[in-house]
Amino acid sequence: MLKSFNEIIEIAKGKNAIISLAGAEDIESLKAIKNVQDLGIKAILVGNKPIIEKHLQDLNLELPIEHAENEIEASEKAVKLVSSGKANVLMKGLVKTSTLLKAVLNKEWGLRTGNLLSHIALLETPGINRIIFVTDGGMIIKPDINQKIGIIKNAVSLAHKLGYETPKVALIAAVEVVNPDMPETMEAAIISKMADRGQIKGCKLDGPLGLDNALSIFAAEVKKVKGDVAGNADILVVPDIHSGNFLGKSAVYLANGEIAGIIMGASAPIIIVSRADTSKSKRNSIALAAAISK
Amino acid sequence: MLKSFNEIIEIAKGKNAIISLAGAEDIESLKAIKNVQDLGIKAILVGNKPIIEKHLQDLNLELPIEHAENEIEASEKAVKLVSSGKANVLMKGLVKTSTLLKAVLNKEWGLRTGNLLSHIALLETPGINRIIFVTDGGMIIKPDINQKIGIIKNAVSLAHKLGYETPKVALIAAVEVVNPDMPETMEAAIISKMADRGQIKGCKLDGPLGLDNALSIFAAEVKKVKGDVAGNADILVVPDIHSGNFLGKSAVYLANGEIAGIIMGASAPIIIVSRADTSKSKRNSIALAAAISK
Numbered sequence: 001m002l003k004s005f006n007e008i009i010e011i012a013k014g015k016n017a018i019i020s021l022a023g024a025e026d027i028e029s030l031k032a033i034k035n036v037q038d039l040g041i042k043a044i045l046v047g048n049k050p051i052i053e054k055h056l057q058d059l060n061l062e063l064p065i066e067h068a069e070n071e072i073e074a075s076e077k078a079v080k081l082v083s084s085g086k087a088n089v090l091m092k093g094l095v096k097t098s099t100l101l102k103a104v105l106n107k108e109w110g111l112r113t114g115n116l117l118s119h120i121a122l123l124e125t126p127g128i129n130r131i132i133f134v135t136d137g138g139m140i141i142k143p144d145i146n147q148k149i150g151i152i153k154n155a156v157s158l159a160h161k162l163g164y165e166t167p168k169v170a171l172i173a174a175v176e177v178v179n180p181d182m183p184e185t186m187e188a189a190i191i192s193k194m195a196d197r198g199q200i201k202g203c204k205l206d207g208p209l210g211l212d213n214a215l216s217i218f219a220a221e222v223k224k225v226k227g228d229v230a231g232n233a234d235i236l237v238v239p240d241i242h243s244g245n246f247l248g249k250s251a252v253y254l255a256n257g258e259i260a261g262i263i264m265g266a267s268a269p270i271i272i273v274s275r276a277d278t279s280k281s282k283r284n285s286i287a288l289a290a291a292i293s294k
Numbered sequence: 295m296l297k298s299f300n301e302i303i304e305i306a307k308g309k310n311a312i313i314s315l316a317g318a319e320d321i322e323s324l325k326a327i328k329n330v331q332d333l334g335i336k337a338i339l340v341g342n343k344p345i346i347e348k349h350l351q352d353l354n355l356e357l358p359i360e361h362a363e364n365e366i367e368a369s370e371k372a373v374k375l376v377s378s379g380k381a382n383v384l385m386k387g388l389v390k391t392s393t394l395l396k397a398v399l400n401k402e403w404g405l406r407t408g409n410l411l412s413h414i415a416l417l418e419t420p421g422i423n424r425i426i427f428v429t430d431g432g433m434i435i436k437p438d439i440n441q442k443i444g445i446i447k448n449a450v451s452l453a454h455k456l457g458y459e460t461p462k463v464a465l466i467a468a469v470e471v472v473n474p475d476m477p478e479t480m481e482a483a484i485i486s487k488m489a490d491r492g493q494i495k496g497c498k499l500d501g502p503l504g505l506d507n508a509l510s511i512f513a514a515e516v517k518k519v520k521g522d523v524a525g526n527a528d529i530l531v532v533p534d535i536h537s538g539n540f541l542g543k544s545a546v547y548l549a550n551g552e553i554a555g556i557i558m559g560a561s562a563p564i565i566i567v568s569r570a571d572t573s574k575s576k577r578n579s580i581a582l583a584a585a586i587s588k
Contacts, residue, residue: 223569250540254541
């Protein structure tokens with residue numbers, strides 16, 4: 001169980017992470033990379049060389065550059081740096097997410113594994129004494145059951161890579177009872193039974209649970225929700241992108257906490273930060289990807 | 295603009311709120327009522343008289359009791375106390391929510407107004423310098439456009455009763471752009487245009503907005519989202535019960551903040567607290583209902 005982002009940053013320090021930055025003309029991304037140099041994280045910059053060189057000068061940075069004429073070429077070259085083993089983390093700069101992911105999914109030189117690509121946010125907030133994973137609030141809009149299982153597998157895989165032996169997964173909904181008027185609670189029940197039958201491995205899983213009785217032992221006791229997960233969840237699987245997105249952002253905007261985001265399911269971790277992310281959150285996201293890099 | 299629950303508690307003190315408690319055999323509800331006596335809030339207890347008398351003795355409380363044989367009778371009597379003007383706030387004790395709401399909606403002696411009944415949560419958290427309204431995370435599972443407009447009207451009405459002249463309403467989604475793959479963003483755009491055309495009054499309304507650019511002026515600037523609401527939202531209208539429920543609970547379980555809940559749309563405010571609510575949250579909810587009581 002991880003208690004804080006500092007632990008993730010410590011893990012990242014021990015790795016030789018090399019980021020391949022697609023669209024390195026983006027000065028904010030370069031600042032974020034400068035901001036993790038103290039962790040020993042390296043980077044290769046892919047994009048328009050003259051523009052990047054100018055930014056590097058402004059930031060007093062020295063990093064290798066691979067020239068690309070446009071964002072399609074930048075995405076392809078950046079992905080190939082990872083698939084060829086010259087880098088082990090992919091990061092989105094000034095290229096469209098869709099362009100980058102198309103390159104990631106290329107069958108010849110991409111980073112396909114056959115798994116779904118999904119987003120996982122990690123939260124550190126004053127109300128909880130541990131890191132909480134939330135998925136998927138960033139990528140898959142309204143997952144069906146098969147996609148939800150893919151989402152769970154990616155989150156469990158991330159937890160394993162971070163040292164969790166048996167992460168506790170809660171499929172959360174507005175209520176902890178199965179309500180036929182709420183399809184989300186029925187899907188949670190179905191997936192929960194699949195886990196009971198050994199169809200989902202490497203974790204303890206339960207649902208539906210409310211956010212309260214997933215996170216708080218007190219709330220679980222008051223609501224008389226039993227089991228290994230209730231009150232102790234590490235991973236919260238949300239019904240859709242909106243609910244997950246609000247929960248992730250609430251950690252920052254309501255709780256004054258911190259967040260990190262990562263995309264799992266490819267053969268290397270993928271970092272996509274938002275312009276509105278704080279510099280702390282960008283640092284956390286890069287450290288998270290570095291911490292699980294091969 | 296309200297900054298904290300203390301301001302709501304101050305408003306409540308100036309009212310002569312009288313709660314009608316349906317199913318007063320519930321000792322937790324009685325404790326919650328005892329806990330607001332310092333605000334001058336009174337109560338009439340409806341339910342099994344011998345059991346209630348025993349609890350009152352244990353709690354060292356003295357309150358008028360109206361006997362009811364069962365929860366249907368308790369709900370009816372409690373509602374009638376409000377519709378007849380003997381009480382001005384309805385509260386759920388040990389009766390089913392569905393039973394109580396059936397009584398509320400009775401055409402002869404109920405509290406119908408023709409408006410939709412909807413739930414509004416008020417949040418006070420360390421990350422935001424003002425009270426944030428979230429709706430509907432407690433009652434309507436997946437509102438259609440007409441129901442969303444009813445939800446907005448109830449929230450705006452609550453804000454007006456609390457002294458807001460022109461509350462700022464944000465229809466939030468995972469993203470602030472209209473995305474045809476996300477029906478929630480299109481509904482937000484439609485309702486936003488209805489407000490532009492004067493079809494929704496008494497507020498400033500915009501959407502879709504992300505949680506970040508609805509609440510934070512900095513995030514709104516970075517994302518270049520303009521308008522009166524961005525960065526300054528008072529009321530967050532969420533896509534469904536799950537997303538609203540997580541957001542409300544995140545205020546408590548992630549942010550160590552406080553929450554109050556109320557049901558609007560009837561001719562009197564309705565309080566439905568959960569057993570898992572903290573005593574502070576119960577106090578806030580009762581004070582909120584009292585603050586807007588007639």
